[in-house]
Amino acid sequence: MSSKEDYELVVGLEVHAELSTKTKIFCSCSTEFGAEPNTHICPICTAMPGALPVLNEKVVEYAVKAGLSTNCSISKDSKNDRKNYFYPDLPKSYQISQFDKPLCNNGYVEIEDDFGNSKKVRILRIHIEEDAGKLNHNEYSGGSLVDLNRAGVPLIEIVSEPDINSSDEADRYLKKLKSILQYIDVSDCKMQEGSLRADVNVSVHKKGEPFGTRHEIKNMNSFKSIQRAIDYEKEKQIIDVENGKTITQETLRWDDFEGQTSEMRDKEDAQDYRYFPEPDLVAIRLSDEYIEDIKNNLPEMPESRKERYIKEFKLTEKEANFLVSSKAFSDIFEKAGEICKNYKAVFNWLNSDISRILNEKEFEPEQIPFSAENLAELVTLIDNGTISSSIGKKVLDELFENPREPKKIIEEKGWIQISDESAIKEVVMKVLQNNPQSIADFKAGKDKALAFLIGQAMKETKGKANPKMLTDMFLAELKK
Amino acid sequence: MNITELTVHELQEKIKNKELTSEQITKAYIDRINEKENDVAAFVTICNDSLEQSKKIDEELNKENNIADGSLKGIPIGIKDNICTKGIKTTCSSKMLENFISPYDATVIEKIKSEQMPILGKLNMDEFAMGSSTENSAIKITHNPWNLNKVPGGSSGGSAAAVAANMVPWALGSDTGGSIREPASFCGVVGLKLTYGLVSRYGLVAFASSLDQIGPITKDVEDSAILLNVIAGHDEKDTTSYDRPKIDYTKSLKNDVKGLKIGVPKEFFGEGISEDVKAKLKESIEVYKSLGAEVEECSLGAVEYALATYYIIACAEASSNLGRFDGIRYGYRAKEFSDLKELYVNSRTEGFGDEVKRRIILGTYVLSSGYYDAYYKKAQKVRTYVKKQFDENFKKYDVLLTPVAPTTAFDIGQKKENPLEMYLADVCTVSINIASVPAISIPCGVGKDGMPIGMQLIGDRFSEEKLLNAAYTFEQKIKFRENYKPGFNK
Numbered sequence: 001m002s003s004k005e006d007y008e009l010v011v012g013l014e015v016h017a018e019l020s021t022k023t024k025i026f027c028s029c030s031t032e033f034g035a036e037p038n039t040h041i042c043p044i045c046t047a048m049p050g051a052l053p054v055l056n057e058k059v060v061e062y063a064v065k066a067g068l069s070t071n072c073s074i075s076k077d078s079k080n081d082r083k084n085y086f087y088p089d090l091p092k093s094y095q096i097s098q099f100d101k102p103l104c105n106n107g108y109v110e111i112e113d114d115f116g117n118s119k120k121v122r123i124l125r126i127h128i129e130e131d132a133g134k135l136n137h138n139e140y141s142g143g144s145l146v147d148l149n150r151a152g153v154p155l156i157e158i159v160s161e162p163d164i165n166s167s168d169e170a171d172r173y174l175k176k177l178k179s180i181l182q183y184i185d186v187s188d189c190k191m192q193e194g195s196l197r198a199d200v201n202v203s204v205h206k207k208g209e210p211f212g213t214r215h216e217i218k219n220m221n222s223f224k225s226i227q228r229a230i231d232y233e234k235e236k237q238i239i240d241v242e243n244g245k246t247i248t249q250e251t252l253r254w255d256d257f258e259g260q261t262s263e264m265r266d267k268e269d270a271q272d273y274r275y276f277p278e279p280d281l282v283a284i285r286l287s288d289e290y291i292e293d294i295k296n297n298l299p300e301m302p303e304s305r306k307e308r309y310i311k312e313f314k315l316t317e318k319e320a321n322f323l324v325s326s327k328a329f330s331d332i333f334e335k336a337g338e339i340c341k342n343y344k345a346v347f348n349w350l351n352s353d354i355s356r357i358l359n360e361k362e363f364e365p366e367q368i369p370f371s372a373e374n375l376a377e378l379v380t381l382i383d384n385g386t387i388s389s390s391i392g393k394k395v396l397d398e399l400f401e402n403p404r405e406p407k408k409i410i411e412e413k414g415w416i417q418i419s420d421e422s423a424i425k426e427v428v429m430k431v432l433q434n435n436p437q438s439i440a441d442f443k444a445g446k447d448k449a450l451a452f453l454i455g456q457a458m459k460e461t462k463g464k465a466n467p468k469m470l471t472d473m474f475l476a477e478l479k480k
Numbered sequence: 481m482n483i484t485e486l487t488v489h490e491l492q493e494k495i496k497n498k499e500l501t502s503e504q505i506t507k508a509y510i511d512r513i514n515e516k517e518n519d520v521a522a523f524v525t526i527c528n529d530s531l532e533q534s535k536k537i538d539e540e541l542n543k544e545n546n547i548a549d550g551s552l553k554g555i556p557i558g559i560k561d562n563i564c565t566k567g568i569k570t571t572c573s574s575k576m577l578e579n580f581i582s583p584y585d586a587t588v589i590e591k592i593k594s595e596q597m598p599i600l601g602k603l604n605m606d607e608f609a610m611g612s613s614t615e616n617s618a619i620k621i622t623h624n625p626w627n628l629n630k631v632p633g634g635s636s637g638g639s640a641a642a643v644a645a646n647m648v649p650w651a652l653g654s655d656t657g658g659s660i661r662e663p664a665s666f667c668g669v670v671g672l673k674l675t676y677g678l679v680s681r682y683g684l685v686a687f688a689s690s691l692d693q694i695g696p697i698t699k700d701v702e703d704s705a706i707l708l709n710v711i712a713g714h715d716e717k718d719t720t721s722y723d724r725p726k727i728d729y730t731k732s733l734k735n736d737v738k739g740l741k742i743g744v745p746k747e748f749f750g751e752g753i754s755e756d757v758k759a760k761l762k763e764s765i766e767v768y769k770s771l772g773a774e775v776e777e778c779s780l781g782a783v784e785y786a787l788a789t790y791y792i793i794a795c796a797e798a799s800s801n802l803g804r805f806d807g808i809r810y811g812y813r814a815k816e817f818s819d820l821k822e823l824y825v826n827s828r829t830e831g832f833g834d835e836v837k838r839r840i841i842l843g844t845y846v847l848s849s850g851y852y853d854a855y856y857k858k859a860q861k862v863r864t865y866v867k868k869q870f871d872e873n874f875k876k877y878d879v880l881l882t883p884v885a886p887t888t889a890f891d892i893g894q895k896k897e898n899p900l901e902m903y904l905a906d907v908c909t910v911s912i913n914i915a916s917v918p919a920i921s922i923p924c925g926v927g928k929d930g931m932p933i934g935m936q937l938i939g940d941r942f943s944e945e946k947l948l949n950a951a952y953t954f955e956q957k958i959k960f961r962e963n964y965k966p967g968f969n970k
Contacts, residue, residue: 047804049577049685050564050586052718084800084847086824093803096887146808274847276856279689282719310895 002242007204009234010211011170012162015177016155017187018195019062024152026053026096029156033193039146045152047091052280055080059154060103060284062186063128064294066156067104069301070123070177077288078103079280080128083295085271088146089133097157102127105285109180113165113174121173122161127209131155134401152430156186162201162211167230174198174223175325182300182327188366197221202233204241207463212237213247217261229254230253233261279383313343322351328365335372338380347375349375352397361400370403378406390463419466425464428473431456442478450474481509484646488703491555491649494545502534502554502598502867505649509556509600513647519628519968521620522642523601524561525569537596550730552710553596555864558648560639561602562609563694564683565589568599570800572685573617574607576805576812576831586683586909587715588652588694595710596812600648604638608802609659609687611635612905616691616835617897624666625966626931633663633905638668639697644966648932650698650707654684656691657790658909661921663936665884668954668964670951671697672908674706675941676720676916680715683908688794689720700961701922701952705729724785732945733952738772740950743877745780748908753957754887756927761883764924764935767957768881773950778877782869785862786911787809790857791903792846793914799843805831853906863914870915874940879950881906881937885922887930909938918944922952923960932964 027044045053061327067074068417081099104126106157113119135144158177178196179185184429189196197219201214215233217266220226233252240247250263301322309320329350358365378399382392387410398409411414418424431453432439441449450471459469483505488496494500510531514943517523539555541547559565561731562572564582566589572576585593586599592599606616613935614622614637622637624630625645632641636653640663641649653660664671672695686692696707709730716722744765749758765775806825807813816825832840846855873880884903895902923933935954939947 013568019954044581046809048564048810049570049572049580049804050562050582050681050683052682054717054719074688080801086802086806087804087807088808088820091804091807091809094800272849274800274844274852274854276800276847280686280720304564 003236004204006206007234007238008207009165009230009239010162010203010205010214011164012102012214013160013164013170013173014197014201015160016160017066017158017181017189018199019059019154019156019186020188021056021058021062021154023058023155025056025059025128026152029152031252033190035101035149035318037145039147040149041151042259045091045117048094053278055281055284056154056386059128059214061294062154062295063103063126063138063156063299064286064291065184065186066181067126068291068295068298069106070104070107070109070126070181072104072107072123072126074286074291075101075103075105076288076291077101078284078286080281080284081275084274087132088144089135089148091133091148093152095130095132096278096281097129098127109173109176111169113115115243119163119169121163121169123161123323124161124280126156129155129157133186133466162203167227170200170230171223171227174226177375179302179325179327182366184299190366191221191223191364192367193227194221198226200226200229201236202230204234204237204245212241213241213249215252215261216311218250218264220254222256225254225256227257227259228259232259236261274278299331300325302327309333313337313347314347315347319347319351319399323347326365328368332368332372336376339373339376340383342379342383345379345383346375349379353393357396357400369401374399374403374406381406381410384465385417385419387412387417388463388465388467390458391417410464417466419465419469420463421469424456424465424469424473427457427460428470428477431460434473450478484512484649484877485818486649486698488552488555488649488706489705490828492551493511495541495554496549496551502541503536503620504616504793505554506531506534506600509648512645513600516625516645516647519623520641520645520647520907521622522603522632522645522665523558524571524573524619524637524638526828527568527601527760528624529597530556533598536754537538537598537640538795541848550706550709551611553852554598555649556600558600558603558651559589559634560605560651560653561606562654562685562687563589563768564685565599565602568602570602571619572608573605573619575831576617576835578618578812579795580811582683584683586748587680587717588711591710598606601644601799603636603648603651606635606637606659607836607854608685608798609654609656609692609733610798610835610839611766612662613890613892613895614638614663615892616833621828621892624889624931625968626668626889627967627969629891629931629970630931631666631892633885634665635663636657636671636692636697636788637663638818640664640669640671643669643699644808647838650696650705652694652711653697654687654692654694655913656687656794657913658906660695660697660825661884661919661934661936662905663923665923665932665936668926668932668960668966669700670923671695671696671921672706672783672948673912673919674707674708674919675853675918676913677720678724679711679940680713680718680721682715682717686797689717689801690797691790691794692832694806701920701948701955702730703921705948706966708948724944725946727929729945730760730946732949734851734949735953737768737950738952739934740773740879741877742768742775742950743778743873743880744775745778745783745873745882747780748785748882750883752886752904753883754927756830756901756909756929757883757885757887757933760927760933761935762814764954767954771953771957775912778880779875780869780880780911782866783911784916786866787903787907789859789862789866790906790910790914791842792855792968793863794897795839796847796856796859797843799847800839802832802836802840807831813900823875835875835899867915868940870911870917870940872965874943876885878943879939881935884934884936885909888927888929888933912936912938920947922951922955923964925952925960926964930967930969
């Protein structure tokens with residue numbers, strides 16, 4: 001018997017990212033998510049007889065951007081192909097994709113391996129294709145209803161080489177890819193809306209031996225599930241090999257509830273897609289100038305933002321890493337900081353309370369419902385003493401629940417800080433009067449008594465008293 | 481005056497001179513359709529409301545003191561039933577689309593509507609344009625006006641028969657491997673297959689996307705030039721259409737072929753071509769010589785492979801193009817099915833005719849893994865080779881002269897049960913589509929059976945002007961329409 005450590009895991013990922021173009025890849029219908037079924041459709045994306053596709057140039061531009069940002073070489077001579085299969089969500093009965101001449105080839109993404117070293121995950125290709133529609137179960141009739149709003153939404157498929165050797169690496173690769181796509185602004189990568197999906201290829205082999213046969217887990221749309229599925233498959237395949245079973249090529253689906261994979265039914269493994277060049281579209285020819293132009297206009301990438309944060313805002317590398325890990329964080333940081341001029345405070349909010357709430361709600365940073373302006377205002381309100389930082393936290397909760405201007409929130413809730421000297425003095429005197437024991441304790445050297453007294457005063461004012469003034473006044477009275 | 485005997489350019493004159501109204505013209509055609517449809521069976525849908533349109537157009541025409549030269553306002557037209565017309569059924573002569581009404585107009589229909597030409601109806605065809613006799617229509621069998629026992633050719637058989645029978649002044653057809661030219665030849669009318677990309681395919685129900693082109697079927701060459709003026713041009717909805725300067729094709733009709741270099745590829749006169757056809761073509765060559773053209777024999781050896789290449793490429797594309805007829809969103813859906821797969825299989829089995837199924841199966845086969853290289857990929861290579869041979873010939877010749885079909889129109893039912901023999905009817909026409917070049921079919925006489933014989937002139941890509949002039953000059957000399965008329969014999 002060999003032990004688990006004798007095995008090496010090999011993972012390759014095929015990531016599908018929906019591009020955030022305003023219109024579909026072959027017609028001018030909107031790509032907006034969440035519309036009433038079959039309202040973003042036309043003769044082209046419903047495959048009416050005689051309708052023809054016209055390639056949306058933005059899609060090519062976005063794919064080239066993605067290729068350049070992942071160190072791919074861009075093909076100047078590319079084309080579209082038809083992938084033929086029948087399914088009700090595929091109106092033409094073929095998907096227009098790219099077969100043997102993808103737009104981008106041979107790139108890589110740099111990640112950290114499990115030992116903290118830098119590692120390149122090679123990218124075999126990136127190609128453009130169209131998304132299919134969606135089948136909705138009809139609760140009334142029991143049948144299925146086809147919604148073609150998503151049919152023709154542009155996708156890029158990013159195919160990695162099998163360079164990933166752990167589920168953690170897979171997670172880091174996916175996060176890195178997501179961050180790149182967000183930074184170059186070609187995909188919003190909203191997992192919950194299915195804008196980022198992955199097919200995961202997993203195999204195991206004994207160290208020093210050739211690669212094992214792979215299992216493909218289809219259509220995963222959560223990073224956590226992908227990690228779990230990889231770990232599950234690794235375990236299962238090692239046990240199978242140990243038990244002398246031959247691993248055959250399989251297409252699987254992941255059941256997140258049961259925490260296991262199962263073979264996909266009726267998906268013939270030997271599906272023959274009969275790829276051939278799409279005769280309705282002309283070849284895609286790109287000039288050197290076109291590619292160069294896109295290259296020169298790529299937005300600032302996370303690495304460069306990180307360096308800037310360390311240099312300009314005196315953040316530590318760890319802090320800067322946290323910010324650039326998400327474009328949403330990084331964008332809010334820059335914008336809010338610019339407005340309120342207190343970058344450190346903005347960072348702290350993002351790093352602590354905002355991150356905590358996102359975690360609790362299981363939200364992605366891009367789902368933060370309020371604006372950078374809101375956060376900047378919150379910081380300013382604390383900085384100028386209008387509210388205390390403990391009220392600030394309550395304001396933040398409000399911003400998550402029902403985003404509006406923080407000023408309005410504190411007005412509505414009556415949370416404006418009491419900074420009026422006589423009002424505070426009144427509270428201080430009242431609290432001292434009611435707590436003679438604490439005065440005695442303080443005088444006996446117990447500093448905790450001061451905190452207790454301040455707490456009592458806060459209780460009295462429902463947290464609205466200016467804490468600095470409160471502390472100063474207590475100290476002055478106690479030392480009398 | 482018999483209105484329906486007139487060509488479109490003659491009708492234009494009469495409208496301009498206020499000798500005829502649009503209503504009179506359309507009425508004459510509707511009457512003629514009612515008179516002849518029982519015999520010819522050219523129409524899938526007759527649009528009686530075209531008469532109402534004509535009345536409205538007349539109101540406008542009445543207000544115009546000086547009707548513009550070249551105006552087609554009020555001149556009706558017939559449309560092959562695979563070109564999408566909003567609000568009028570587009571059936572492709574298939575059970576699959578028997579009740580299908582397109583939600584949009586094809587680009588050529590938009591152009592026709594902007595000229596204010598009333599649509600008389602939709603014309604019969606082989607199902608999904610697959611066939612050479614219009615016998616593959618699931619709607620009806622069209623009869624050749626010259627002899628009602630004969631086929632009108634196909635797939636645009638309804639269009640050609642209707643023009644020959646004076647049931648429409650002119651019509652639009654589509655040509656994938658000869659579907660305009662062969663029926664034009666069988667029915668003694670003029671059929672023009674254009675350079676691939678000269679006319680938008682948007683709204684033409686696709687059979688083989690890289691080969692399909694819409695084109696005119698008319699009584700004479702001048703009418704072809706006029707209709708070409710209407711339909712030609714780049715369309716941003718069809719990226720395979722070309723952006724080229726606008727041309728007035730009627731200006732190319734010079735009635736002069738002195739010095740024109742005509743090549744006669746010997747491969748088109750071999751075995752299988754009837755003696756009747758050969759004899760008429762030889763006479764035609766003499767006519768050209770007498771008109772001052774330089775004619776010599778040439779070679780186009782690659783055409784030997786054109787038919788096989790054509791059937792591989794056309795069927796491959798068709799197998800994919802016809803996948804959308806799945807019974808899900810529109811078209812025929814089987815009544816009986818127990819799961820998704822059965823819904824597909826039963827709908828397509830019941831909705832498609834035999835020839836369509838045969839080509840889908842062929843196309844699926846040649847694209848399948850393991851066979852792709854041997855068939856589809858090889859066919860693409862041969863296609864390049866055929867193109868190259870045409871290119872070489874066009875370095876030497878302005879046009880090439882060949883038969884359109886090996887024989888005159890054959891009897892209804894004669895080849896129906898023998899698909900291979902039917903495919904051979906396309907032997908002279910398919911290489912033109914393979915090479916993406918234009919060709920025109922014009923009548924050059926009748927055979928011993930009294931049926932028309934067509935001559936095919938082939939030009940280099942975008943040389944329609946040269947082609948039209950060569951055809952026009954010949955037509956003016958032999959005056960076919962004045963000498964022969966369809967007899968509606970039974």
